[in-house]
Amino acid sequence: MNTVVITGASSGIGLETAKILTQNGFHVIGVSRSEENCKRAKEKILSENPNAQITFMQADLMQQREVVKVAESITLYLNNSGNGELYALINNAACIRSWYMTTEEGYEQQFALNHLAGFLLTYKLLPALIKAKGCVIMTGSGSHRGIKVHWDDIMLNRRYNPLIAYKQSKLCNLLFAKGLNDRYAKDGIRAYVVDPGLVNTDIGNKGTGGLVNFVWSLRKKHGVSPDVPAKTYAFLCEQKDRQNGLYYYLCKEINYSKEVTCENANRLFELSERLCGIRYEGKEMVAV
Amino acid sequence: MNVMITGAAGGLGRSLANECGRRGYNLFLTDVNEDGLLCIKQGLERQFNVTVATAACDLTNAESVDQMLAVIDKHQIRFDMLLNVAGMDYEGGFMRREREELVRIVLLNNAATLRITHAILKRRRAGKPFNIVFLSSLASMFPMPLKATYAASKRFLLDLAISLCQELKNENVHVLTICPGGMVTTQKAIHGIEAQGFWGTVTTNPLECVARNAIDRALAGKSIYVPGILNRILFFLGKIIPRSWIAAVIHWRWSGVTEVTGH
Numbered sequence: 001m002n003t004v005v006i007t008g009a010s011s012g013i014g015l016e017t018a019k020i021l022t023q024n025g026f027h028v029i030g031v032s033r034s035e036e037n038c039k040r041a042k043e044k045i046l047s048e049n050p051n052a053q054i055t056f057m058q059a060d061l062m063q064q065r066e067v068v069k070v071a072e073s074i075t076l077y078l079n080n081s082g083n084g085e086l087y088a089l090i091n092n093a094a095c096i097r098s099w100y101m102t103t104e105e106g107y108e109q110q111f112a113l114n115h116l117a118g119f120l121l122t123y124k125l126l127p128a129l130i131k132a133k134g135c136v137i138m139t140g141s142g143s144h145r146g147i148k149v150h151w152d153d154i155m156l157n158r159r160y161n162p163l164i165a166y167k168q169s170k171l172c173n174l175l176f177a178k179g180l181n182d183r184y185a186k187d188g189i190r191a192y193v194v195d196p197g198l199v200n201t202d203i204g205n206k207g208t209g210g211l212v213n214f215v216w217s218l219r220k221k222h223g224v225s226p227d228v229p230a231k232t233y234a235f236l237c238e239q240k241d242r243q244n245g246l247y248y249y250l251c252k253e254i255n256y257s258k259e260v261t262c263e264n265a266n267r268l269f270e271l272s273e274r275l276c277g278i279r280y281e282g283k284e285m286v287a288v
Numbered sequence: 289m290n291v292m293i294t295g296a297a298g299g300l301g302r303s304l305a306n307e308c309g310r311r312g313y314n315l316f317l318t319d320v321n322e323d324g325l326l327c328i329k330q331g332l333e334r335q336f337n338v339t340v341a342t343a344a345c346d347l348t349n350a351e352s353v354d355q356m357l358a359v360i361d362k363h364q365i366r367f368d369m370l371l372n373v374a375g376m377d378y379e380g381g382f383m384r385r386e387r388e389e390l391v392r393i394v395l396l397n398n399a400a401t402l403r404i405t406h407a408i409l410k411r412r413r414a415g416k417p418f419n420i421v422f423l424s425s426l427a428s429m430f431p432m433p434l435k436a437t438y439a440a441s442k443r444f445l446l447d448l449a450i451s452l453c454q455e456l457k458n459e460n461v462h463v464l465t466i467c468p469g470g471m472v473t474t475q476k477a478i479h480g481i482e483a484q485g486f487w488g489t490v491t492t493n494p495l496e497c498v499a500r501n502a503i504d505r506a507l508a509g510k511s512i513y514v515p516g517i518l519n520r521i522l523f524f525l526g527k528i529i530p531r532s533w534i535a536a537v538i539h540w541r542w543s544g545v546t547e548v549t550g551h
């Protein structure tokens with residue numbers, strides 16, 4: 001049975017994706033920050049499908065040491081329960097903030113969770129992914145458009161704007177996916193980004209306040225149900241042959257920002273490696 | 289520039305450490321949270337490539353402080369700036385708190401701050417300007433029912449700072465006191481701000497701006513920094529309105545708010 005790891009699988013898009021993938025016969029390992037929400041999500045999935053192969057692991061992915069710890073647990077689990085292969089990793093956990101807040105490392109929280117956590121987790125799970133010639137899927141967002149990476153102040157410390165921090169983190173998801181493809185396509189690994197569209201979840205009401213909270217409460221009502229984007233993840237996981245596209249919406253390849261270039265992807269790789277204290281071995285291919 | 293920061297593993301201390309790192313200063317960080325110190329040290333080194341030393345230390349414990357000073361002396365570290373950030377509060381009314389909890393507020397916010405300030409002043413770099421920053425609070429301007437001990441401890445810091453400023457003026461020592469409103473340092477702080485509604489939001493100061501401005505002002509030799517226009521007005525009102533009136537208003541307002549922020 002193929003195993004898929006989904007971060008942020010305790011609610012919203014991650015939870016629906018876990019449901020659909022377990023229904024389709026995948027073994028899902030969900031990762032999320034709260035023991036209680038993990039337990040509730042597991043019960044929900046099992047109540048709809050008692051045969052679902054579902055495991056949850058608790059980790060606050062905002063903290064790098066917890067990312068490293070959960071990656072070790074996942075690797076151990078994969079080795080004990082099978083052949084150590086990871087078929088897909090879905091980096092989906094993310095947050096929205098109203099204010100500048102930092103992680104234990106002093107990194108801005110949206111950048112740390114929405115981008116760096118996935119960057120570090122993917123690195124740690126890469127051997128298992130390579131074994132399965134697996135894929136890495138990031139949950140992106142249409143909001144990655146119309147913005148550049150603020151290279152000289154990536155944590156937006158000088159003038160913090162929560163929306164820009166979110167948009168930038170989602171642009172980073174695309175750059176990371178592109179960088180992964182450039183480095184690891186030769187090893188049979190493929191990275192994709194899913195644009196879920198506007199989805200009715202509570203993401204903008206968690207850990208936010210004031211205007212952001214208020215605006216999201218109004219906005220989410222126009223969103224689709226999270227089982228709509230979940231189908232796109234299932235579509236990508238089920239392709240026998242890897243797709244060549246990068247960015248998918250409703251199971252179809254769509255265009256993305258012109259900022260997603262080889263140069264920017266390399267720059268983000270280098271910076272993120274430094275901020276995580278790691279070094280991806282794969283060499284990027286020369287841009288054509 | 290060598291900077292010591294107390295309470296560096298969380299909240300404003302961590303933001304100030306970031307700000308100093310960005311400016312390329314060498315840092316000596318202390319906090320009770322040892323794991324947190326290691327994380328922020330790693331983060332600073334990775335972001336800014338600066339030298340960061342850490343020492344886990346309970347500043348309310350004289351022995352623990354002596355051990356830290358012994359390390360400093362062994363390496364003959366001399367400082368150019370001290371940022372006194374370590375401080376605490378326990379929420380809730382006076383009689384609803386444990387006796388020793390109340391005492392701990394004063395032990396950390398006041399006694400420990402005195403201890404470290406004296407020790408680091410003795411270890412300042414000779415012949416160079418030295419900056420001390422005290423983290424007081426907007427609460428220092430008002431007697432605050434339901435946060436009585438905390439507000440008084442912050443008043444102590446404000447008065448101490450103003451006196452030291454005069455006393456040490458001729459020794460090239462500058463003293464800055466920061467008096468912020470609420471700051472969003474933790475999830476709990478967000479709940480507190482939300483609970484206070486409109487006033488909570490408008491008196492909240494952005495962490496990153498407070499950190500940047502605090503260092504700018506310290507270097508410019510300023511003595512008081514109240515972030516935000518509204519807070520400056522409240523600070524001024526605190527000077528002219530009779531203190532018992534203010535206490536009555538605050539008590540009336542906060543009796544209805546179950547959870548309050550770290551003002």
Ligand SMILES: NC(=O)c1ccc[n+]([C@@H]2O[C@H](COP(=O)([O-])OP(=O)(O)OC[C@H]3O[C@@H](n4cnc5c(N)ncnc54)[C@H](OP(=O)(O)O)[C@@H]3O)[C@@H](O)[C@H]2O)c1
Nearest residue numbers: 008010011012013033060061062093094141198199201203
């Ligand atoms: N909703 C939209 O319209 C929309 C649009 C575009 C993109 N997206 C993207 O979709 C993804 C999923 O968001 P969603 O809308 O489904 O929101 P959501 O329901 O809030 O899901 C986020 C998930 O991440 C988990 N999480 C939050 N902080 C975490 C941490 N520090 N460590 C580990 N897990 C953590 C949450 O756990 P809890 O259950 O404990 O909260 C939850 O399971 C995000 O990447 C988001 O950027 C959403």
